[in-house]
Amino acid sequence: MATPRFPLWEVFIRSRTGLAHRHVGSLHAVDATSALDAARDLFTRRNEGVSIWVVPSASLVASDPGDKAMMFDPASDKIYRHPTFYEVPDEVGHM
Amino acid sequence: MHLLLKFIDFCKIVSYFSGLNLKDVAMYTQGLTHEPEAAVHAVGDEAALTRFQARIDGEQRIEPNDAMPAAYRRTLVRQISQHAHSEIVGMLPEGNWITRAPTLRRKVALLAKVQDECGHGLYLYAAAETLDATREQLYDDLLAGKARYSSIFNYPTPTWADIGAIGWLVDGAALMNQIPLCRCSYGPYARAMIRVCKEESFHQRQGYEIMLTLARGTPAQQRMAQDALNRWWWPCLMMFGPPDGESQHSDTSTLWKIKRFSNDELRQKFIDATVPQAHFLGLTIPDAALRFDEATGHWQHGAIDWEEFRQVLAGNGPCNNERMAARRKAHDEGAWVREAALAHASKQAKRAA
């Protein structure tokens, strides 16, 4: 008999207080509770985290790599969005 | 397999290897992922291939939804799944000694190591799945005997010293192979390998410590250490795969920056690193032809018995049948748990609806 499929989950871990949760990998589990248990066993055996999020992979919406230029290129010529674009004399000090 | 499954398999391994004479360990991919040149060019148009190669040459990482030649995808699925299978089958030779470890310190360390190997298998299956393979299919292929795993795990672990030799030599050889894979062109594989390498660092040290304890022990313990080295040395050299002249595989893998060093280069690095470690233990490498070449600064080894390697890959190694039988048994005995977990989840979902 073929092995039955379990849903896929994406795992995010906060490594310590004050930091954001970060994607660490994915795993299979039948439900959210077992996904959390599995994430704990798989990704935090060496104190890697203080908090875990699991999200069904099917719920993620991602940008298409084919749209990369359309999505992100418009930002690249807008150098006036960066502080170094503006002239402030040295005498003014740090700003 | 999914985690719960895996955890259950893991517990089984721990519990029922105690009395069995399963005797071996696990490792990697051995450059068995040959993709014929013709297949590469049959896929996609030349312009797309040129763009892809330019990204590779520019050291850009390829990510799951990026355009890639079908042959690149196939090569990676094969290599990553072989690697995953090796981690999983590799738990067996060491699992054989968990209940018989000589001290509690050794037992917790071995348990943690075997658990890590299980995790490595899972990271790798997940990486393969980003290429549209399914874990269930990959796993069923292994159980059906259609997929390969590293030859090294088809050797037995008759004594405790074999556990030392495995950590020191097998994990040591694995690290040589895996460190360059952290820079592999495929993002998910490279990231999985970074995690794996971080966790591997204790494996080799715990193995060497076992060897050191035996080497400083009674004459009987010293003999045990030497015997284990004698058993594992040549199979470890074979882990790196066939000599460069004979392996047709490496060309496209190198071009695509999946592979960064040739089989012979990695083998030489391993020998150069390991020979002085053996001398420190007061052990003798079982190779009468071994000598240090002053001119090159490398240790030169004698002839490797490639016929033995071919036999093990063909399924005729000392433990091939045992390994597969153990995996199938664990999988079959876990079937009711998988069914129950799915049934429970769908019942809960209905109630919540």
Ligand SMILES: [Fe+2]
């Ligand atoms: Fe491993």
Ligand SMILES: [Fe+2]
């Ligand atoms: Fe390891």
